[in-house]
Amino acid sequence: METSQIKIRRALPADLDEIDRIEKEAFPDPWETHIFEEALYLFPTTFFVATKDRKVVGFVLSGTEFTGEETYGHICNLAVEKRIQKKGIGRMLVQRVEHEFLIMCASGIQLEVRLSNKNAHKFYSKLGYRDVFQIARYYANGEDALVMIKWFRF
Numbered sequence: 523m524e525t526s527q528i529k530i531r532r533a534l535p536a537d538l539d540e541i542d543r544i545e546k547e548a549f550p551d552p553w554e555t556h557i558f559e560e561a562l563y564l565f566p567t568t569f570f571v572a573t574k575d576r577k578v579v580g581f582v583l584s585g586t587e588f589t590g591e592e593t594y595g596h597i598c599n600l601a602v603e604k605r606i607q608k609k610g611i612g613r614m615l616v617q618r619v620e621h622e623f624l625i626m627c628a629s630g631i632q633l634e635v636r637l638s639n640k641n642a643h644k645f646y647s648k649l650g651y652r653d654v655f656q657i658a659r660y661y662a663n664g665e666d667a668l669v670m671i672k673w674f675r676f
């Protein structure tokens with residue numbers, strides 16, 4: 523598969539069923555559908571899908587945080603359909619989000635990843651995200667989160 527076959531565009535309400543399907547395939551504790559609906563309402567400009575032949579094959583959901591002084595992007599959820607992982611689609615989705623936050627002059631992008639999710643950790647490390655600290659019992663099952671950040675400051 524060539525990455526030229528993949529298109530990245532903003533998510534639409536009509537994509538939610540497919541997003542839900544990919545989420546359920548990717549995570550043992552998937553988000554409920556209404557969370558994606560609310561996220562699309564709150565963050566329509568930073569919620570993207572990857573499509574192949576017009577079918578949704580991946581998504582990334584991110585939001586904006588303002589500390590009072592600085593703006594940060596926050597990647598909240600990301601998944602690519604299992605059968606076409608490791609073909610560059612995750613990278614394309616994250617790069618699209620990074621582009622959006624660079625335009626907003628954000629200081630960087632933050633995300634949380636489960637300590638046990640070694641694959642996602644390797645993926646984000648490859649894309650330039652660095653470990654910053656851990657949050658104890660961040661997830662519902664009591665697992666800790668690792669916070670990773672990519673700074674845009676030079």
Ligand SMILES: CC(C)(COP(=O)(O)OP(=O)(O)OC[C@H]1O[C@@H](n2cnc3c(N)ncnc32)[C@H](O)[C@@H]1OP(=O)(O)O)[C@@H](O)C(=O)NCCC(=O)NCCS
Nearest residue numbers: 548600601602607608609610611612613641642644645648
């Ligand atoms: C994490 C995820 C989104 C990555 O998407 P992907 O399309 O497979 O990733 P890409 O093909 O764009 O990979 C980009 C780089 O990361 C590396 N990478 C991706 N998955 C990796 C893995 N499991 N182990 C090691 N490296 C990995 C790739 O090798 C590639 O590096 P390269 O260009 O030097 O070869 C995907 O594996 C997924 O959906 N996982 C399940 C859901 C999940 O864990 N989401 C993250 C929650 S925080």
